[in-house]
Amino acid sequence: MKRRTAISLALLPGLLPLARAHHGWSSFDQERPLYLQGRVHSVRWQNPHAELVLELQSPLTLPPDLAQRALPAQTAPVDGKALLARAQLPRRKDPRWEIELAPLTRMQAWNVTPLKVGDAMGVLGFAFQEEKGAAILRAEYLFVGARIYGLRSSPA
Template sequence: MLRRSFVWAGLAAPAVALAHHGWSRFDQDRPIWLEGRVAQVKWQNPHAELVLEVPQDLRVPADLASRSLPAQSAPIDGKALLSRAVIPTRKDSRWEVELAPLTRMRAWKVEEIKPGTRVGVLGFTFQQEQGEPVLRAEYLFVDGRVYALRSSPA
C-alpha cells in the first residue's frame, strides 16, 4: 500500500511543478500594472491566486511612481519598477494573478482577500505573452496597504 502512495505522489509531482511558475519565466524588464475587482480567490499553495477583472479603460495611476513601498529582504528596486509600469498590451478583461506562497502572505500579514475587493497589482507577464493572461505579482495594493511579495519583510 505504501509503495502505491509513492507511485501516485510521483505521478502528481509533474502536475504541481507545471502549475507553479518560477520567476525566470516572467519578463522582469517590463513591469505591468493591473487594477480591478477580485472575481475569484484561491488561498492555497504553491501560491495564492486571484482572478482579477480589469476595466477596459485601465490606466497607470498618476501617483504610482511616488507611492511608498515596504522594505523586503530581496534586493528589488521597487521605485524603478513603479516608474516604468505600463498597462498590458493584451486587452483581456480577466487576469490570473499569482501572489506569494501562503507562508509569505502570512509573514506580510495579508488577510485572505475576498471576491469583490478592489486591488492593484504591479507584476510581470510571461516573457512571451501567449496563452492565458497571467501576471506574477511583485507588489500588491489592497485596502490602502502595499505588500512586497517577492520575499519576506525586512
C-alpha cells in the same frame, strides 16, 4: 527496487498538475513590469502560493501617482521605485488575469488579509515573455486599499 519505482510512478500523475502549475521567475519578463487594477473574481488561498483571478477595470489606466508611492522595505533587493516608474499596461486585452501571489507564509508575514471576491485591488508584476500563453501575472507588489505589500520576500 522495483517496488519503490512502482510506488513512485503511482504518485506521479497526482504530482504533475502541481509541477505544471508552479512557475519559476525565469519564464516571466522582469524587464517589463505591468500594472493591473480591478476586482477579485475568484481566490485560491493555498500553497504553493496564493492565487486569484482579477477582473480588470475598464478602461484600465495607470494611476497618476504610481511612481511616487511609498513602498515597504523587504529583505530581497528589489528596486521598487524603478519598477513603479517603468510600469506599463498590458498589450493584450484579456478581461481577466490570473495573479500569482506569494507563498502563504510570506502573505502571513506581510499580514495580508485573505482577499475576497469583489475586493478592489491593484497589482504590479510580470507576465510571461512577450505576454505569450495564458494571461498570468506574477505579483511583485500588491495594492489593497491604502496598503502596499512587497511580495518578493518577507518584510525587512
